[in-house]
Amino acid sequence: MDYDDREVPSSCEHFLFVTGQLAEPLLNRMLPDLATAFEFQYSVAVMPITIAGLMSVPWISERLKVPPKVTRILLPGRCQGDVGELSRRTGIPAERGPNDLHELPDFFKRRYRPCLPQDEYDLKIVSVLKDAANLEPSVVLDLADRLVAEGADAIALWHEDREPFPNLGKLIKALRSHGHRVWIRSLEKTSYQAAAAEGADFLEPFRPDWAEVSAETWAVVEPELPGTWQGVEEVIASLSEKHRRFLLKQPMTPVGLGLTQSILRCVEARERWPEVPLVMDLCPLLYHCPADTGPMLLVLLGLAEEMGARWITTTHEVNTARTSVRECHVIRRLTHCAKQFHVTLRNVDSSFAMLRDHQISDGDEKYLEELRARLRDPSPRLFVVKDQLRSWAFGQELQAEDAYQLFDKILAAAESQGREIDVDTAFYLGYELCKASIARQLGKNYCQDEALHWGLHTIPEPSPRERRIQRLKRRRGRAGCSEGKN
Secondary structure: OEEEEEOOOOOOOEEEEEEOOOOHHHHHHHHHHHHHHHOOEEEEEEOOOOOHHHOEHHHHHHHOOOOOOOOEEEEOOOOEOOHHHHHHHHOOOEEEOOOOHHHHHHHHHHHHOOOOOOOOOOOEEEEEEOOHHHOOHHHHHHHHHHHHHHOOOEEEEEEOOOOOOOOHHHHHHHHHHOOOOEEEEEOOHHHHHHHHHHOOOEEEOOOOOOOOOOOOOEEEEOOOOOOOOOOHHHHHHHHHHOOOOEEEEEEOOOOOOOHHHHHHHHHHHHHHOOOOOEEEEOHHHHHOOOOOHHHHHHHHHHHHHHHOOOEEEEEOOOHHHOOHHHHHHHHHHHHHHHHHHOOOHHHOOOOOOOOOOOOOOOOOHHHHHHHHHHOOOOOOEEEEEOOEEEEEEOOEEEEEOOHHHHHHHHHHHHHHOOOOOOHHHHHHHHHHHHHHHHHHHHOOOOOOOOOOOOHHHOOOOOOHHHHHHHHHHHHHHHHHHHHHHO
């Protein structure tokens, strides 16, 4: 095991980076700039293994010798096993770093930024169910439980039909028994009265002539005429005089139908009634905008945070918005952090760079050459370099603009050496080439055996080692079943 010790003046922590032989050159090129930027000292422990992702904590524990000045051990993100085991053996805190070395800068940004996304926030999320009247109560309860788990602070049942909402009172009671805050919007009198009688947490629109509303219920005030503040001044004055709790709601009009004016009315509301909690209703915009919600919500919740809005309503009932609650939950933390510490979101988090990666490496030719010189494994290695699909396979360097062409070249290279590609390897290469093609097309980083980065919605993939273990278990299971039949 080789060590490389580096010091940076005025450091407060000394990291020991544990890596494999292939990743060591790139890691050593990245660390000087990172250590200077984030003011830490570091050592690099190069383990006697080619690919760092194949290491496990017990294997490392048997071989790692920690220099006395180290204050924290950083393992590869793919390292399997209980990291606490290494901490207990060495007496030094150990943790996993990112899966991909190119993510190290973001890893240290998150570590040293002035706040974390888990900080407190003021913005609350209402998740709207427009079709609740047509769903079974058990389905509504399951939906509500899931949406609250994703970050919703209240569940809204919107009933804009002129027919009564059957069993609305019982549904409110059931939702509240699950610990959910319930927001009711009803344009039908008997349903409105049922919601008021059951003590809904929020009632919209405020209609004192329809029912006596509990003092514990938040009255949601909206203009008599959309696009104006008609009647709002009088209602606010009346509710304030009675010391009632209330919110002021402003819908976000769809693009092309007055979105700018609806944003300006929010600004006007903050100026005219600075003490009144403002609700930004995003549902009209989301329902009528056939686009993924993530980037749009990032801007809208940024506006809400800067304007001091306290509530936003969103929906999951449109396919493009089905993850909007989860996205809003993350965004409100990020925007709160950015505003509180006067930093840009670039310095906070990149989890909303979903379609394209926040930073892309087009391939470091020098690193690739060093990597090639160190490779002893004959298995094909795949790369995306400057819009080209490349492979090192069976002693040949191959490249193509099309995944099928590259696969044909890999087959030819195998045949030239008298090798055959089995079914498992062919499927694996097809899957990896598909990922590489997507990465090239969209402008994403591609790293073989790693999941493509989709920001907030990234789903980790099992490592090659984990896949081998799963495959062996399946084969043993099938063998066991065959023996049982005999």
